[in-house]
Amino acid sequence: MTASALDLDVIVVGAGIAGASCGYHLAESRRVLVVERESQPGYHTTGRSAAFFAETYGNRTVRALCAASRGFFANPPDGFSEVPLWRRRRILHGGRADQAAAVDRLFGATRDLAADLSLVSGDAARRLFPPLRSGYAARAVVDGGAMELDVHAIHQGFLRGMRQRGGDLLCGAEVTGLRTDGDAWIVATAAGTFRAPVVVDAAGAWGDVVASAAGADLAGLTPLRRTIIVYDTEKPTDDAWSMFIDVEERFYVKPESGGLLASPCDETPSPPCDAQPEDIDVALAADRVGRATRDPVGRIRRKWAGLRTFAPDRSPVVGFDPKRPGFFWLVGQGGYGIMTAPALGRTAASLVRGAGLPADLLALGLSEKDLAPRPKGTGKPAR
Numbered sequence: 198m199t200a201s202a203l204d205l206d207v208i209v210v211g212a213g214i215a216g217a218s219c220g221y222h223l224a225e226s227r228r229v230l231v232v233e234r235e236s237q238p239g240y241h242t243t244g245r246s247a248a249f250f251a252e253t254y255g256n257r258t259v260r261a262l263c264a265a266s267r268g269f270f271a272n273p274p275d276g277f278s279e280v281p282l283w284r285r286r287r288i289l290h291g292g293r294a295d296q297a298a299a300v301d302r303l304f305g306a307t308r309d310l311a312a313d314l315s316l317v318s319g320d321a322a323r324r325l326f327p328p329l330r331s332g333y334a335a336r337a338v339v340d341g342g343a344m345e346l347d348v349h350a351i352h353q354g355f356l357r358g359m360r361q362r363g364g365d366l367l368c369g370a371e372v373t374g375l376r377t378d379g380d381a382w383i384v385a386t387a388a389g390t391f392r393a394p395v396v397v398d399a400a401g402a403w404g405d406v407v408a409s410a411a412g413a414d415l416a417g418l419t420p421l422r423r424t425i426i427v428y429d430t431e432k433p434t435d436d437a438w439s440m441f442i443d444v445e446e447r448f449y450v451k452p453e454s455g456g457l458l459a460s461p462c463d464e465t466p467s468p469p470c471d472a473q474p475e476d477i478d479v480a481l482a483a484d485r486v487g488r489a490t491r492d493p494v495g496r497i498r499r500k501w502a503g504l505r506t507f508a509p510d511r512s513p514v515v516g517f518d519p520k521r522p523g524f525f526w527l528v529g530q531g532g533y534g535i536m537t538a539p540a541l542g543r544t545a546a547s548l549v550r551g552a553g554l555p556a557d558l559l560a561l562g563l564s565e566k567d568l569a570p571r572p573k574g575t576g577k578p579a580r
């Protein structure tokens with residue numbers, strides 16, 4: 198721990214992608230300490246994602262945050278990473294004949310934000326994702342601007358950059374108590390007690406637990422477990438193929454290391470925990486993907502589960518708590534926390550500094566109100 202930790206401006210709780218990206222942007226102008234319970238940052242949801250980026254996924258607020266993040270992934274600051282942060286991976290949002298109306302609705306709802314969008318026939322979808330059963334898909338929206346992200350490189354880039362700017366990361370430092378002494382927050386952790394006028398809650402699935410310790414009204418966050426399997430196929434798959442997402446999000450599947458990666462898009466409510474895959478969800482993945490693809494699901498190489506944590510309206514919660522001065526929320530990233538991290542980290546840092554929402558987000562039609570804390574029961578419905 199450096200001496201600067203004794204004289205802090207901001208303490209960030211949680212070193213997943215949210216805490217890392219916020220810490221990175223804040224460290225430009227503030228003395229920052231990120232405290233993480235685990236011995237390694239990224240152990241929970243950040244290390245368990247499917248790693249895709251799509252401006253055609255999630256509600257309108259999420260899609261705007263995604264659009265505002267594209268530039269960072271494509272052109273990161275000098276020295277941010279030695280490897281590219283992304284590569285092209287088209288996404289097909291496809292459906293059977295009885296889902297055609299849902300495909301059309303998605304096309305109508307997303308064409309203003311996603312630059313490279315087209316509506317194609319089922320045959321064309323199959324050319325882009327050949328494992329599809331013949332005749333399965335009636336049509337699909339092709340998101341040609343979608344990408345696959347290098348989550349490790351992005352996460353490490355934020356943490357390394359934060360340290361280069363003078364910030365600190367302290368692992369093995371579970372926050373066990375939060376109180377104020379009038380001017381500042383006193384944060385008790387397993388690795389010592391720290392003091393700063395601002396605390397950022399970037400605790401992912403534990404967001405409401407940390408808020409409760411601070412005496413804030415809860416946001417009503419719900420962690421939802423999602424499962425992923427990676428399996429062998431009869432013939433090796435081609436990495437140039439697209440990803441296929443069922444338009445009603447009942448499964449997705451994409452090439453992965455010569456096999457396929459699939460999820461049944463399960464959303465099982467869970468307490469915050471070290472989520473593990475359940476046999477029933479692994480079976481569901483095999484069943485749903487098996488119905489849509491030609492070859493049987495082969496040997497399962499790997500499986501995992503993680504918690505996607507949502508506010509009731511499925512938009513992130515970012516802003517100062519209305520009742521607990523200096524307590525700042527950065528939670529509710531749901532299934533979009535990697536693809537939106539550049540914009541959300543930048544936004545959180547700007548709001549902590551009192552500089553309001555960045556101009557590019559305002560230009561995309563977002564307002565501070567879209568993200569501001571919405572105590573449980575007071576938010577607007579999902580849109």
Ligand SMILES: Cc1cc2nc3c(=O)[nH]c(=O)nc-3n(C[C@H](O)[C@H](O)[C@H](O)COP(=O)(O)OP(=O)(O)OC[C@H]3O[C@@H](n4cnc5c(N)ncnc54)[C@H](O)[C@@H]3O)c2cc1C
Nearest residue numbers: 211213214215234242243247248249372401503534535536
């Ligand atoms: C199966 C799956 C697929 C996904 N696919 C995608 C995708 O393709 N694209 C995408 O953009 N997003 C995806 N996501 C979502 C994305 O992974 C999350 O939105 C993002 O990782 C959330 O980051 P976070 O930093 O908020 O949470 P986390 O990574 O969980 O970090 C929170 C951290 O806070 C720490 N913490 C909690 N309580 C305390 C405490 N009291 N003291 C100290 N530390 C504490 C935890 O240990 C944890 O490390 C997916 C998620 C899952 C599960």
